[in-house]
Amino acid sequence: MAAQIFSAIFVIIVGVGGCVAYFWGANKLVDIIFPSRGVAGAAAIDNLRRQGMIRPWLFVGPAMIILTIYLIYPVVETLRLSFLDRGGANFVGFANYEWAFGDREFRTSILNNIMWLAVVPAACTFLGLIIAVLTDKIWWGTIAKSLIFLPLAISFVGASVIWKFIYEYRGAGQTQIGLLNAIIQYFGGQPQVWISLPFWNNFFLMIILIWIQTGFAMVILSSALRGIPEETLEAAVIDGANPFQIFWKIMVPQIWGTIAVVWTTITILVLKVFDIVLTMTNGQWNSQVLANLMFDWMFRGGGDFGRGATIAIIIMIAVIPIMVWNIRQANKETGGH
Amino acid sequence: MAVATGKSFASRFGVHIAVFIFVAIWTVPTLGILVSSLRDKDQIIASGWWNSFASSTQTEAGRLPPASAQVEKDGKFVLEGNIFGDAPARDISAFGVKSSAPTQYPAGTTADLGDGETLQLNADGRFVMTSTKPFEGERGQRVYYASSAPPKFTTENYNTVLFSEGIGRSFMNSLTVTIPATVIPILIAAFAAYALAWMRFPGRALLIAVIIGLLVVPLQMSLIPLLKLYNGVGSFFGVPSKTYLGIWLAHTGFGLPFAIYLLRSYIAGLPREIMESARIDGASDFEIFVKIVLPLSFPVLASFAIFQFLWVWNDLLVAMVFLGTEGDQIVLTAKLNALLGSRGGDWEILTTSAFITIVVPLIVFFSLQRYFVRGLLAGSVKGG
Numbered sequence: 225m226a227a228q229i230f231s232a233i234f235v236i237i238v239g240v241g242g243c244v245a246y247f248w249g250a251n252k253l254v255d256i257i258f259p260s261r262g263v264a265g266a267a268a269i270d271n272l273r274r275q276g277m278i279r280p281w282l283f284v285g286p287a288m289i290i291l292t293i294y295l296i297y298p299v300v301e302t303l304r305l306s307f308l309d310r311g312g313a314n315f316v317g318f319a320n321y322e323w324a325f326g327d328r329e330f331r332t333s334i335l336n337n338i339m340w341l342a343v344v345p346a347a348c349t350f351l352g353l354i355i356a357v358l359t360d361k362i363w364w365g366t367i368a369k370s371l372i373f374l375p376l377a378i379s380f381v382g383a384s385v386i387w388k389f390i391y392e393y394r395g396a397g398q399t400q401i402g403l404l405n406a407i408i409q410y411f412g413g414q415p416q417v418w419i420s421l422p423f424w425n426n427f428f429l430m431i432i433l434i435w436i437q438t439g440f441a442m443v444i445l446s447s448a449l450r451g452i453p454e455e456t457l458e459a460a461v462i463d464g465a466n467p468f469q470i471f472w473k474i475m476v477p478q479i480w481g482t483i484a485v486v487w488t489t490i491t492i493l494v495l496k497v498f499d500i501v502l503t504m505t506n507g508q509w510n511s512q513v514l515a516n517l518m519f520d521w522m523f524r525g526g527g528d529f530g531r532g533a534t535i536a537i538i539i540m541i542a543v544i545p546i547m548v549w550n551i552r553q554a555n556k557e558t559g560g561h
Numbered sequence: 562m563a564v565a566t567g568k569s570f571a572s573r574f575g576v577h578i579a580v581f582i583f584v585a586i587w588t589v590p591t592l593g594i595l596v597s598s599l600r601d602k603d604q605i606i607a608s609g610w611w612n613s614f615a616s617s618t619q620t621e622a623g624r625l626p627p628a629s630a631q632v633e634k635d636g637k638f639v640l641e642g643n644i645f646g647d648a649p650a651r652d653i654s655a656f657g658v659k660s661s662a663p664t665q666y667p668a669g670t671t672a673d674l675g676d677g678e679t680l681q682l683n684a685d686g687r688f689v690m691t692s693t694k695p696f697e698g699e700r701g702q703r704v705y706y707a708s709s710a711p712p713k714f715t716t717e718n719y720n721t722v723l724f725s726e727g728i729g730r731s732f733m734n735s736l737t738v739t740i741p742a743t744v745i746p747i748l749i750a751a752f753a754a755y756a757l758a759w760m761r762f763p764g765r766a767l768l769i770a771v772i773i774g775l776l777v778v779p780l781q782m783s784l785i786p787l788l789k790l791y792n793g794v795g796s797f798f799g800v801p802s803k804t805y806l807g808i809w810l811a812h813t814g815f816g817l818p819f820a821i822y823l824l825r826s827y828i829a830g831l832p833r834e835i836m837e838s839a840r841i842d843g844a845s846d847f848e849i850f851v852k853i854v855l856p857l858s859f860p861v862l863a864s865f866a867i868f869q870f871l872w873v874w875n876d877l878l879v880a881m882v883f884l885g886t887e888g889d890q891i892v893l894t895a896k897l898n899a900l901l902g903s904r905g906g907d908w909e910i911l912t913t914s915a916f917i918t919i920v921v922p923l924i925v926f927f928s929l930q931r932y933f934v935r936g937l938l939a940g941s942v943k944g945g
Contacts, residue, residue: 232737235805239741243748251847276761279846283756284768286749287817293790294783294814295775301786312789351583358580361573368580370930372587377926378919379875381894385901385915386590389597389908401609401908403593435587440937447938467572496779499877503898518781519878522788529785536781547777554773555766 243286250282299540305533312529320534330535333512336426337542340497340513343427345490347434349483352441356449357471359442369446373439380436380499387432388504391418420509429511432500437493441486448482449475488546495542514539591919594912601713602909616709618654620663625690625701637691644704645686656682656706663705682706718913726904728914730889731896735874735921737805738884738892742812743869747862749813750820755850757821758829759836769825775818784882787811791883803890808883815879816869823868823939827861828854864936867929871922893918 258271258278309316324330355372359365375383392402396415400406405415418428452475460474476483498515505511507520518535521528597610607619623644631638645651657665658674666672671681677693682704690702723729756762757769795802831854839849855862877894884890886899897914904910926933 228733228737232740232805235809236741236744239745239809240748243745247748247752247847251845255845280756280760280762280765283752283760283846283850287753287821288768290749290810290814291772291775291817294787294811295778295818296771298783298786299778301789302782305785355580355583358576358583361576362580365580368584370927371584373930374923374926375587375591377871377875377922378591379877379894379922381877381897381901382875382915382919385897385911386594388901389593389912390590392908399608401606403589403609403611406609406611435590438587443934443937492777492779496781499894499898502877503901515779515781519784519881522785522882529789532785536779536785539779539781543777543779547774550777551770551773555770 246286247282251279254278254282302533302536302540305529306537308530308533310528310530316530320530323531324534324538329507329512329517332510333507333514333517334538336511336513337495339426340430340433340494341491344430344433344437344494345487347430348437348441348490349445349486351434351438352443352486353445353476353483355438355442356446357475360446360449369439369442372442375436376439378436380432380497381503383432383436384500384503387428387435388419391428393417419505419511422510425505425509425511429500429504432504433494433497437490441490444482444486445479448479452478488549492543492546495539594915597908598718598913598916599714599716600718600909601715602718602907604710604713605908605912607710613714614712616652616711618707618709620705620707622660622663622703622705624703625688627699627701628696630701631696633695637693638695640688640690640696640701642688643686644682644688644706650686651708651710653682653684653686653706653708656680656704658702658704660705664707668706680704718909719917722910722913722917726900726910726914728893728896728917731891731893732917734884734890735892735894735918738808738812738880739870739873741805741809742816742873743866745809746813746816746820746869747866750817750824750865751855751858751862752850753817753821754824754828755846755854757825759849759854760846772818772821772825776822778818780815780878783815784878788882803883803885803888805884805890808879811879811883812869812873812876816872820865820869823865823936824858824861826939828858831857860932860935861939863929863932864939867925867933868936870925871933874922 254275258274260268260272260275263271305312306320307315307317309319355369359368362368378386390403391405392400393405393415394400394402396409400409400415402415404418409415419425421428456474456478457470460470465474496515497513498519501507501511501513501516502519507513507516514535518532518539521532521535593610596613597605600610600613603619604613608615625640625644626642630642631640633639643650644653653668655664655667656672657663658672658680659665666682668682668684671679673679678690679692680688680690680702682688688704723732757765757772791802791807794800835853835857836849839853844852875894877898880892880895881898884892884895886895891899893914897911897918900910900914
């Protein structure tokens with residue numbers, strides 16, 4: 225274990241040192257090859273111009289190389305693999321896509337993903353907004369927000385264990401050690417095996433993600449709410465608007481842009497949700513989702529890269545509209561910069 | 562927002578109640594595993610953790626001594642003793658002799674077992690069994706009793722999972738993965754962000770657009786090609802394909818778009834005058850970056866570091882693909898996932914392991930929440 229710590233420290237030093245050495249060295253090299261100081265007028269200007277052409281690429285170079293290897297090349301390669309067979313040797317056309325839409329498990333995953341997409345972003349945004357508004361009115365609001373924010377730091381696996389313990393099932397009449405069944409039994413209901421209840425189990429998994437992400441929505445929306453001009457709200461109060469009218473007709477429209485951002489951020493997260501399903505049910509009892517199905521096919525029976533890649537592409541297709549919208553927004557904003 | 566909506570006492574009280582309920586829902590689940598991880602493992606399954614401060618009641622079975630221990634007293638045959646033997650006494654509330662009715666008689670009463678036999682079992686475990694006929698047989702009477710044990714808290718679960726379940730090892734692995742995977746992207750991203758914010762070169766706008774596009778590319782797109790690439794590199798050079806170096810670079814790659822995006826929007830917002838006066842003084846871009854931009858960007862660098870730390874520490878997918886699901890390299894999240902499979906019902910193991918996996922992020926989170934929130938706001942509201 226000590227050896228491991230030393231090698232980790234060693235790597236940090238080498239990695240960081242290497243980065244520093246690269247940036248410093250490359251920069252120095254440019255100065256030496258195209259000197260701008262101590263050279264006569266026209267040559268100096270010429271060299272300065274050359275420096276200006278090269279230096280930006282030295283700065284963005286390492287990032288570009290890593291991005292190309294780890295993100296850009298894989299996107300292209302995944303697309304290519306989705307048209308190949310399981311080993312990636314033979315071209316099979318659209319066979320993987322045909323397989324996907326004929327496969328019962330895949331269709332279940334699509335339907336479940338649609339449910340997740342319909343419920344989780346809406347629930348997080350709505351709860352986050354409500355909590356942001358309510359906590360703004362009380363003196364211990366900051367503490368309350370901190371505590372609601374806290375699950376955001378917990379891993380999906382950790383959260384799954386936490387909630388699996390809440391959903392824990394013991395036969396009717398026995399002492400329930402799962403909180404949910406204990407409450408149900410206390411009020412005279414029948415304890416249930418929540419995570420294998422057909423259809424509804426999806427919602428019990430969604431609760432975990434909602435529990436994690438509401439804090440995110442709350443923080444962002446809370447800061448947006450603080451940005452609403454005081455006068456607007458005062459004017460509404462003077463005009464006799466009740467709290468609900470203020471909330472729906474004044475606050476919500478003012479922060480519409482932020483709500484959209486929160487919504488899309490959580491939407492992307494939902495599309496990638498994998499850990500929760502893997503650890504809670506591993507897709508059993510009709511709770512499969514695309515990301516977990518993809519992971520499954522990567523390794524199932526030695527791995528079917530064609531089918532795995534196809535499922536990844538389908539997740540990607542769902543993300544593309546958000547991607548385009550993001551780039552447009554950013555272009556609008558940096559247009560004047 | 563100082564708007565006094567609903568000035569009445571009732572509605573203000575309602576707000577307090579509502580927030581309290583939300584806070585309870587958001588904290589109680591975590592509290593559950595913390596409390597459970599500190600409980601005795603027999604008590605975890607005997608009662609809900611919310612009852613952990615009350616005595617827990619368990620139904621147990623014991624056996625009275627065999628016939629050889631009997632004494633004759635006043636014409637009756639008597640067996641006497643304590644059902645707990647030398648073990649520490651517990652509080653018995655009821656007892657019985659049939660497994661179908663283990664708590665038929667309250668403690669302290671004398672039960673008529675029929676056939677001239679009686680049995681008295683006291684709360685402290687002392688028993689007197691009498692019979693009009695001599696007892697026979699090698700095996701004594703079976704007795705069931707409900708006993709309550711006082712609440713028992715222990716750190717034994719932590720000892721168990723850290724040193725014999727392999728969580729301690731995985732904890733070190735997680736640190737080994739997380740720290741370099743947090744530090745490496747920062748420098749690379751900072752230089753790129755500066756160039757994209759303050760240097761003019763052809764293709765800059767396109768690069769920014771590409772990075773914003775890459776922000777939302779699902780990780781799933783990268784997994785298969787990279788797995789193939791790693792396996793290829795591994796077998797070409799005859800080295801293992803699942804290495805720490807591999808996962809550090811993978812996390813660097815996946816973290817870079819967000820890092821560049823976050824840092825660029827911050828660095829682009831630094832005052833132009835500072836940069837320009839430095840340039841007039843003859844400072845090169847490199848000097849401006851190291852002496853001015855880096856120190857001024859400390860808050861955003863801290864934000865990103867926290868993000869990346871939490872994301873890498875909590876990651877399961879990348880760890881499972883690039884480090885594997887077993888062996889001595891696996892990180893905490895993968896170990897916890899493995900324990901869920903192998904120790905499914907052993908809640909003392911699961912709750913304790915889960916708490917160990919979440920304690921580091923919670924500490925980081927609480928101590929640096931300010932930076933985290935700032936990064937969150939900058940990362941999602943601007944540009945979006």
